[in-house]
Amino acid sequence: MTTILVFEQLLNGVQLGVMLFLMAAGLTLVLGIMNLVNLAHGALYMVGAYLATAAMQWTGSYPLGVALGLAGALVVGMAVEVTTIRPLYSRDHLDQVLATFGLILFFNELVAIVWGRASLYTSLPGWLQGHVKLLPGSSYPVYRLAIIAVGLAVAATLWYVVARTRLGMLIRAGASNRTMVAALGVNIRLLYTVVFGFGAALAGLAGLMAGPIYSVQPGMGELILIQVFVVIVIGGIGSIRGALVGALIVGIVDTMGRAFLKPVLGTLISPTAAEAAGPALASMLIYLLMAVVLAVKPAGLFSNR
Amino acid sequence: MRRLAWFFCVLALAVLPAVVTALDQPYYLELARRVMIFAIAAVSLDLILGYGGMVSFGHAAYLGIGGYAVGILAFYGVTNGWLQLGVAIGASALIAAAIGAVSIRTSGVYFIMITLAFTQMLYYLGISLDQFGGDDGMRLKAKSDFGFLDLGNPVQFYYVVLVLMLAAIYLTQRLVNSRFGMVIRAAKSNESRTRAIGVSPYPYRLLAFVIAGAMGGVAGALLVNQTAYLTPDFMHWTRSGEIMFMVILGGMASAAGPLAGAAALLVVEDVLSSWTQHWQVILGPLLVISVIFFRRGLAGIFSRHDA
Amino acid sequence: MLEVRGLSKSFGALRASDGIDFDVREGETHAVIGPNGAGKTTFIGQLAGNLRPDSGSIVFAGEDITALPAPRRARRGLARSFQITSIYKEFTALENVALAVQACAGHSFRFWRPAFRDEALRRPAEQILADVGLGGRAAVPAANLSHGEQRQLEVAMALATRPRLLLLDEPMAGMGAEESQRMIEFLASLKKRHSIILVEHDMDAVFRLADRISVLVYGRVIATDSPENIRNNEEVRRAYLGEAA
Numbered sequence: 009m010t011t012i013l014v015f016e017q018l019l020n021g022v023q024l025g026v027m028l029f030l031m032a033a034g035l036t037l038v039l040g041i042m043n044l045v046n047l048a049h050g051a052l053y054m055v056g057a058y059l060a061t062a063a064m065q066w067t068g069s070y071p072l073g074v075a076l077g078l079a080g081a082l083v084v085g086m087a088v089e090v091t092t093i094r095p096l097y098s099r100d101h102l103d104q105v106l107a108t109f110g111l112i113l114f115f116n117e118l119v120a121i122v123w124g125r126a127s128l129y130t131s132l133p134g135w136l137q138g139h140v141k142l143l144p145g146s147s148y149p150v151y152r153l154a155i156i157a158v159g160l161a162v163a164a165t166l167w168y169v170v171a172r173t174r175l176g177m178l179i180r181a182g183a184s185n186r187t188m189v190a191a192l193g194v195n196i197r198l199l200y201t202v203v204f205g206f207g208a209a210l211a212g213l214a215g216l217m218a219g220p221i222y223s224v225q226p227g228m229g230e231l232i233l234i235q236v237f238v239v240i241v242i243g244g245i246g247s248i249r250g251a252l253v254g255a256l257i258v259g260i261v262d263t264m265g266r267a268f269l270k271p272v273l274g275t276l277i278s279p280t281a282a283e284a285a286g287p288a289l290a291s292m293l294i295y296l297l298m299a300v301v302l303a304v305k306p307a308g309l310f311s312n313r
Numbered sequence: 314m315r316r317l318a319w320f321f322c323v324l325a326l327a328v329l330p331a332v333v334t335a336l337d338q339p340y341y342l343e344l345a346r347r348v349m350i351f352a353i354a355a356v357s358l359d360l361i362l363g364y365g366g367m368v369s370f371g372h373a374a375y376l377g378i379g380g381y382a383v384g385i386l387a388f389y390g391v392t393n394g395w396l397q398l399g400v401a402i403g404a405s406a407l408i409a410a411a412i413g414a415v416s417i418r419t420s421g422v423y424f425i426m427i428t429l430a431f432t433q434m435l436y437y438l439g440i441s442l443d444q445f446g447g448d449d450g451m452r453l454k455a456k457s458d459f460g461f462l463d464l465g466n467p468v469q470f471y472y473v474v475l476v477l478m479l480a481a482i483y484l485t486q487r488l489v490n491s492r493f494g495m496v497i498r499a500a501k502s503n504e505s506r507t508r509a510i511g512v513s514p515y516p517y518r519l520l521a522f523v524i525a526g527a528m529g530g531v532a533g534a535l536l537v538n539q540t541a542y543l544t545p546d547f548m549h550w551t552r553s554g555e556i557m558f559m560v561i562l563g564g565m566a567s568a569a570g571p572l573a574g575a576a577a578l579l580v581v582e583d584v585l586s587s588w589t590q591h592w593q594v595i596l597g598p599l600l601v602i603s604v605i606f607f608r609r610g611l612a613g614i615f616s617r618h619d620a
Numbered sequence: 621m622l623e624v625r626g627l628s629k630s631f632g633a634l635r636a637s638d639g640i641d642f643d644v645r646e647g648e649t650h651a652v653i654g655p656n657g658a659g660k661t662t663f664i665g666q667l668a669g670n671l672r673p674d675s676g677s678i679v680f681a682g683e684d685i686t687a688l689p690a691p692r693r694a695r696r697g698l699a700r701s702f703q704i705t706s707i708y709k710e711f712t713a714l715e716n717v718a719l720a721v722q723a724c725a726g727h728s729f730r731f732w733r734p735a736f737r738d739e740a741l742r743r744p745a746e747q748i749l750a751d752v753g754l755g756g757r758a759a760v761p762a763a764n765l766s767h768g769e770q771r772q773l774e775v776a777m778a779l780a781t782r783p784r785l786l787l788l789d790e791p792m793a794g795m796g797a798e799e800s801q802r803m804i805e806f807l808a809s810l811k812k813r814h815s816i817i818l819v820e821h822d823m824d825a826v827f828r829l830a831d832r833i834s835v836l837v838y839g840r841v842i843a844t845d846s847p848e849n850i851r852n853n854e855e856v857r858r859a860y861l862g863e864a865a
Contacts, residue, residue, distance in 0.1 A: 103605075240426065299415050303415065490734040492729075
């Protein structure tokens with residue numbers, strides 16, 4: 009277990025964290041502002057991945073593929089919002105959960121119908137392939153660094169928009185008092201559609217970036233969605249800062265845990281026991297972390313409720 | 314009126330094996346048994362969801378725990394059904410107590426996400442258990458042996474499930490009308506009022522959660538005998554969603570609702586899957602429509618009392 | 621009966637309660653009045669246990685209850701009615717009160733016998749409903765009661781827990797003249813058996829029922845005195861400029 013390995017796994021953790029943040033940001037905004045639980049957020053992630061991959065194969069161009077994928081996710085997100093999500097704002101969480109659950113079934117199967125159940129092959133353009141020497145002896149994939157860069161750029165942009173622009177002010181105002189903002193003449197419906205669509209685009213972005221690393225297949229959204237929930241619970245609903253901190257924590261803990269728990273356990277208890285218990289415990293790590301955070305701060309670390 | 318409806322329903326279920334054998338359609342016996350096993354799971358969820366207002370998206374976990382308890386014991390040669398059932402109930406209750414202790418202190422959205430997360434945690438645990446098949450699962454070594462009852466005999470198994478389901482419904486109905494049940498229902502109706510009259514809902518909710526978990530474990534033990542195959546899919550969160558749908562579809566907080574919902578959903582799934590392997594693309598929107606437009610569920614048609 | 625010292629609570633920059641000193645003697649009806657926004661509901665919330673004060677102490681019947689959560693205070697005999705009606709809408713009036721009776725009848729870990737048929741709960745509930753004037757409406761779902769009847773139900777539920785001190789938060793809110801009169805008469809009948817803290821805007825009720833009145837303005841008690849003296853108090857008059865006293 010060398011420092012190089014630890015460093016690389018740390019970076020991997022940050023990369024996972026950044027992707028979790030992209031998902032969590034949209035979801036926590038929707039949850040905090042519109043008080044809507046959206047289980048189908050993972051489906052939007054999946055749609056982004058599929059549309060981008062398909063567009064890339066169709067046009068042969070990576071940038072075009074990315075653009076189309078993002079646009080597609082945005083359009084699908086808004087379409088979903090207008091048709092299915094609108095009636096749910098006034099309903100209780102149970103109805104929202106069930107309706108969006110139905111959406112998941114629909115999208116997963118739709119993707120399987122169009123593209124089949126096998127994972128899609130995604131390719132990277134030459135300039136994103138290859139490795140880079142960050143530290144002597146370490147050769148880290150360029151692509152993963154690119155993801156980290158994009159994610160942090162989005163985080164900065166998001167902070168700027170929410171804290172410094174009129175739109176951000178409307179969003180924050182809509183969060184604390186929906187009827188008042190509507191009474192002031194702001195088109196709340198449009199605002200909600202924009203927020204939802206924006207969240208969908210972020211999820212789509214995460215999805216299309218994830219494609220080359222994880223597999224593009226039906227149900228890919230749900231695998232990451234649960235981790236996103238853990239992020240939101242830890243970070244606190246409605247807080248983008250919480251989403252970032254929570255995402256980085258979850259990403260790093262999960263990645264490092266999976267990489268190092270088994271060997272570390274192996275030094276404490278017998279290697280054979282570690283072989284069995286290691287992976288199991290590693291997969292449970294973030295949930296245990298969530299339980300601990302909840303015991304201490306039931307509303308999450310940065311909750312403003 | 315309701316008693317009469319129940320009488321006919323039970324009668325129909327009781328004679329179903331005879332009818333099915335006469336028509337030589339054993340498949341429907343399987344289907345009916347599957348419906349009733351899931352009805353038990355739905356009844357247990359209705360207790361905490363319909364009556365208690367606790368939106369637990371992790372109820373499938375207890376199906377899995379019950380199933381794995383039986384499966385693991387059978388793997389090691391312990392096939393005594395009574396013992397297996399005891400362990401299934403005990404393990405489910407214990408884990409429900411642990412999860413509930415952490416989760417019930419939260420509310421609203423957090424509760425939903427936490428129960429979901431814990432269930433997924435158990436799912437991953439199940440996948441990592443390689444000696445029990447990992448994520449492929451494994452065949453059940455032997456069916457539970459209850460001595461005088463032979464679960465290998467389809468008809469006997471059917472009646473065992475029927476009796477257990479009726480018992481589950483009856484016990485739950487007594488529970489929700491008792492003082493304990495009234496507290497749970499009051500806490501759902503108006504939590505701050507409940508605290509103001511001097512009752513802290515937490516211990517009651519926790520106990521209800523544990524009872525529901527234990528009952529889910531029973532359903533799981535039965536399910537693994539039914540499918541003769543043990544798989545972590547028992548605990549997948551989409552299974553939780555299915556059970557929730559059964560509760561909602563049938564009508565929350567009602568005696569017949571869970572059974573009606575289980576029957577409706579499983580029959581619809583059965584019919585749809587015979588048309589196309591992509592039946593979920595139809596079921597998904599159906600579920601969405603039913604949530605948006607049909608709030609009271611099926612049992613609302615038969616009962617006029619607003620639960 | 622109740623002794624409050626230096627109770628303070630701030631919400632950010634807003635001092636909702638600012639060093640309140642307040643006490644209630646046994647058997648007394650102590651009214652709290654003040655203009656809107658004075659912090660009356662925040663005050664009641666801290667007394668009932670729904671809000672945690674930033675500083676100060678609350679001593680009830682000799683026991684410091686400042687850190688005690690709401691359900692435990694209710695069991696010690698501190699009952700409240702809510703300003704915004706908070707009842708069990710799906711249950712009948714009788715079931716509402718029976719629940720309150722059940723709440724103070726020890727623990728509710730009983731799983732078999734139907735609560736609705738339990739005479740130990742029904743009898744007292746029926747009696748209380750009759751006392752409050754809702755005897756004929758026992759079987760009506762609470763959601764179908766008129767607003768005034770729902771306010772009566774609020775008080776009935778507070779009474780069902782056999783309290784030593786009643787916290788009544790605007791019991792007459794939204795009631796018409798005739799209903800208010802009936803409620804005032806009923807509350808007058810309670811005076812002998814309970815200590816009462818009455819928050820109200822209806823000055824008629826306040827002056828008829830109160831033994832003492834405290835005036836709350838901007839989170840501070842500016843006067844505590846007999847109704848007569850309060851009526852003539854200059855500062856109070858200024859605070860209530862335009863209000864009939």
